[in-house]
Amino acid sequence: xxxxxxxxxxxxxxxxxxxxxxxxxxxxxxxxxxxxxxxxxxxxxxxxxxxxxxxxxxxxxxxxxxxxxxxxxxxxxxxxxxxxxxxxxxxxxxxxxxxxxxxxxxxxxxxxxxxxxxxxxxxxxxxxxxxxxxxxxxxxxxxxxxxxxxxxxxxxxxxxxxxxxxxxxxxxxxxxxxxxxxxxxxxxxxxxxxxxxxxxxxxxxxxxxxxxxxxxxxxxxxxxxxxxxxxxxxxxxxxxxxxxxxxxxxxxxxxxxxxxxxxxxxxxxxxxxxxxxxxxxxxxxxxxxxxxxxxxxxxxxxxxxxxxxxxxxxxxxxxxxxxxxxxxxxxxxxxxxxxxxxxxxxxxxxxxxxxxxxxxxxxxxxxxxxxxxxxxxxxxxxxxxxxxxxxxxxxxxxxxxxxxxxxxxxxxxxxxxxxxxxxxxxxxxxxxxxxxxxxxxxxxxxxxxxxxxxxxxxxxxxxxxxxxxxxxxxxxxxxxxxxxxxxxxxxxxxxxxxxxxxxxxxxxxxxxxxxxxxxxxxxxxxxxxxxxxxxxxxxxxxxxxxxxxxxxxxxxxxxxxxxxxxxxxxxxxxxxxxxxxxxxxxxxxxxxxxxxxxxxxxxxxxxxxxxxxxxxxxxxxxxxxxxxxxxxxxxxxxxxxxxxxxxxxxxxxxxxxxxxxxxxxxxxxxxxxxxxxxxxxxxxxxxxxxxxx
Ligand code: ADP
Ligand code: MG
Numbered sequence: 001x002x003x004x005x006x007x008x009x010x011x012x013x014x015x016x017x018x019x020x021x022x023x024x025x026x027x028x029x030x031x032x033x034x035x036x037x038x039x040x041x042x043x044x045x046x047x048x049x050x051x052x053x054x055x056x057x058x059x060x061x062x063x064x065x066x067x068x069x070x071x072x073x074x075x076x077x078x079x080x081x082x083x084x085x086x087x088x089x090x091x092x093x094x095x096x097x098x099x100x101x102x103x104x105x106x107x108x109x110x111x112x113x114x115x116x117x118x119x120x121x122x123x124x125x126x127x128x129x130x131x132x133x134x135x136x137x138x139x140x141x142x143x144x145x146x147x148x149x150x151x152x153x154x155x156x157x158x159x160x161x162x163x164x165x166x167x168x169x170x171x172x173x174x175x176x177x178x179x180x181x182x183x184x185x186x187x188x189x190x191x192x193x194x195x196x197x198x199x200x201x202x203x204x205x206x207x208x209x210x211x212x213x214x215x216x217x218x219x220x221x222x223x224x225x226x227x228x229x230x231x232x233x234x235x236x237x238x239x240x241x242x243x244x245x246x247x248x249x250x251x252x253x254x255x256x257x258x259x260x261x262x263x264x265x266x267x268x269x270x271x272x273x274x275x276x277x278x279x280x281x282x283x284x285x286x287x288x289x290x291x292x293x294x295x296x297x298x299x300x301x302x303x304x305x306x307x308x309x310x311x312x313x314x315x316x317x318x319x320x321x322x323x324x325x326x327x328x329x330x331x332x333x334x335x336x337x338x339x340x341x342x343x344x345x346x347x348x349x350x351x352x353x354x355x356x357x358x359x360x361x362x363x364x365x366x367x368x369x370x371x372x373x374x375x376x377x378x379x380x381x382x383x384x385x386x387x388x389x390x391x392x393x394x395x396x397x398x399x400x401x402x403x404x405x406x407x408x409x410x411x412x413x414x415x416x417x418x419x420x421x422x423x424x425x426x427x428x429x430x431x432x433x434x435x436x437x438x439x440x441x442x443x444x445x446x447x448x449x450x451x452x453x454x455x456x457x458x459x460x461x462x463x464x465x466x467x468x469x470x471x472x473x474x475x476x477x478x479x480x481x482x483x484x485x486x487x488x489x490x491x492x493x494x495x496x497x498x499x500x501x502x503x504x505x506x507x508x509x510x511x512x513x514x515x516x517x518x519x520x521x522x523x524x525x526x527x528x529x530x531x532x533x534x535x536x537x538x539x540x541x542x543x544x545x546x547x548x549x550x551x552x553x554x555x556x557x558x559x560x561x562x563x564x565x566x567x568x569x570x571x572x573x574x575x576x577x578x579x580x581x582x583x584x585x586x587x588x589x590x591x592x593x594x595x596x597x598x599x600x601x602x603x604x605x606x607x608x609x610x611x612x613x614x615x616x617x618x619x620x621x622x623x624x625x626x627x628x629x630x631x632x633x634x635x636x637x638x639x640x641x642x643x644x645x646x647x648x649x650x651x652x653x654x655x656x657x658x659x660x661x662x663x664x665x666x667x668x669x670x671x672x673x674x675x676x677x678x679x680x681x682x683x684x685x686x687x688x689x690x691x692x693x
Contacts, residue, residue, distance in 0.1 A: 052081060185277070207575050257271055266689075267312070349469075
């Protein structure tokens with residue numbers, strides 16, 4: 001197998017297009033894509049015919065409009081290419097109309113009230129900037145999904161709108177700076193963390209099966225304290241899995257690049273090479289899907305939940321974000337000329353101001369029941385949003401604020417916006433792992449997103465936030481008499497007014513929580529704290545200004561996110577009750593019976609059964625404690641189910657009442673687990689799950 005040969009072999013990419021499409025068709029398609037226009041039907045017909053032949057040659061029998069509903073997964077409905085030819089045979093058919101538009105009965109996708117169920121159908125439209133590909137003999141057409149009123153029912157549509165917004169705003173600024181670029185694209189590289197566990201063990205735990213998270217489990221003798229897994233040698237079995245995964249992703253044109261072990265035992269990471277935000281989103285969705293599918297073949301279960309195990313790190317997804325021009329420039333890369341530096345500092349300041357002004361939105365963009373277990377748990381960035389710039393860049397910005405010259409030992413001096421910026425070597429900036437939003441040399445890395453989250457949401461938010469500030473900058477600079485001093489003044493003012501968001505220290509420390517409070521930064525520890533702010537006036541106005549979400553679209557998303565939060569917790573609570581009844585109580589009972597029997601036999605022999613009696617006593621006490629907690633959780637779960645549709649109010653009830661009740665049940669159960677003999681215990685322990693060989 002040669003990588004260049006297989007790379008993209010299942011993708012209808014530019015190479016295939018230019019080879020197979022008639023020259024004029026190819027040229028028109030390219031132009032349509034570049035200009036972001038809609039495909040007209042005659043062009044679509046020519047493309048569809050060639051596309052279908054290519055797909056059928058590759059063994060495809062069906063096609064699907066592959067889209068990303070608001071649940072964050074991807075959805076597809078398969079239609080066959082077959083069409084009766086009238087003589088009892090079939091021919092393979094696919095028209096331009098079918099390529100550009102599909103209709104889908106999607107009444108069971110959550111729409112947050114956007115689409116009444118009697119108007120079940122939405123329509124889907126090909127996003128030609130993302131290539132068509134073949135997966136499991138199905139030709140997949142990356143697609144946007146809207147209601148008949150044009151409201152976005154998916155994650156792609158707002159993402160594409162936000163990409164357009166930032167293109168417009170960034171171009172305004174670049175024009176002022178005299179750039180010859182004509183298009184700006186936000187780029188994303190999504191580092192994906194995941195757990196691989198043995199499938200057979202997995203299948204013995206209902207919590208993992210129903211919730212992809214362990215809801216019980218005593219602390220094993222060893223966890224991650226030796227750091228011996230991080231970047232360690234990869235197990236043969238895991239290595240075979242990773243090779244297989246890479247190969248499949250390459251065939252799909254996904255630029256899977258690095259793979260390594262992560263901090264927690266059984267935890268791994270895959271990082272792709274970055275690409276345009278919408279393509280990166282598709283590729284990340286595909287990566288997650290292929291990860292899960294491939295695991296099955298290798299006897300693994302791949303867990304993408306944010307916090308599958310207590311006592312070891314959870315999994316995140318780092319969203320690396322930058323802006324580039326069609327002239328090949330990275331707008332977040334420090335430059336070599338005075339103008340390039342002014343440009344860099346201007347874009348950097350725009351991000352700083354945007355993040356400061358819309359901290360709440362960044363927190364909202366990563367809010368989910370499972371991610372709440374990660375954020376602020378000294379393993380992932382805190383729920384407080386701040387920016388890490390590194391000492392060097394912070395010193396540069398400080399010198400601007402103080403009107404001082406910047407001197408850096410061993411580095412070039414610089415007069416800000418006029419002369420040379422030091423070269424921010426990546427290693428001086430990429431040290432702080434505790435920061436939610438870190439500048440890493442030529443991009444920002446947003447580290448709060450959870451592992452199974454679609455990158456569409458956070459990316460849409462970042463694009464819009466930054467676009468908004470760039471518009472403000474353009475307004476200000478367009479009227480300037482002299483450009484250089486105006487830029488300098490603007491950067492200075494922006495840093496002065498937004499300095500509180502910059503924090504280079506330890507984000508895990510309690511001291512930071514207090515310090516952040518003093519600085520007036522927002523702290524929304526949980527999803528119910530954060531989510532309502534999506535609908536704050538300033539945020540509705542922001543998204544409306546850039547035509548990214550209408551107020552109705554925002555309200556529907558808040559409703560869906562609350563629903564998802566509540567349902568997740570409901571299922572977790574019910575699973576705990578089920579496991580207590582079916583697994584744990586019978587196991588401990590059997591164990592107690594054996595100790596009691598032994599105690600009796602030992603006493604009959606005239607000996608004191610001190611140990612056995614102790615165990616009977618201890619286990620019985622714990623069991624009745626557990627039983628009380630069980631009854632409490634049962635009661636609060638009933639209440640939850642009765643009020644399941646009450647949105648925010650019941651979400652708060654979940655946070656304040658259900659989750660604490662779950663914790664109360666888990667504690668005695670875990671203690672019992674550590675006391676009961678192996679032969680009684682009904683499911684694999686943490687030790688067995690995390691340290692399989
Ligand atoms: P790290 O910073 O984690 O040591 P890298 O810098 O190599 O590692 O890349 C981490 C991720 O960031 C990769 O997915 C990579 O493609 C992505 N990345 C690198 N440069 C950019 C950029 N300019 N814009 C967006 N993502 C980028
Ligand atoms: Mg990284």
